[in-house]
Amino acid sequence: MVAKGDECTEGEKGNDDTKQSILTEEQRERIRFNKERALERQKTRKLEVEQTLEDGTKRRKVTTPSKMNSDGTVPYGDDNSSVYLEEFEMDASPWVSKKEAMKIYCLPEGTLAVCAYEERPNPQHKGWTPMKLYSRTEIRRRARERFGGLQGLVEERRRREEKKFQKDFEKGQKMFS
16 A cells, blocks of 8 residues: 555656655555455454353353373374374363463464463453463464474474573573683
């Protein structure tokens, strides 16, 4: 979209030093269409989030985590295949906090923004922002998709740990030098 004052005058059109550009009609139409589509999506998401439960918590479409099979796997996907759990996941809660999702599953905030969550009052202080709890099943699935399976996720965790260690080691060396 061309803002007021962004259009080139006759004298500027011939000047190669000018970096301003004029949007074509097709580009303007595409921008308008994308803006309308984004606003429509935003409206539907807002309606989803505003569904309030009897206990006062807010919910976005949340799938309840699956039950574990006897061999340590959980049903995964529509084809009823199974996925192996890591040791810390065996007796873990079916919900995961934002901090835990970012640290253990190595997911960025952008990915968490599109995940389903349940909003609950903050246990630390009622006046603080409500905490968001994510379905561990969905977070696990997204993390493994992002890093190419369980091995990729474990490797990413190890890489981040190594990077943190190196950073701390360098700080220590500077401190004692």
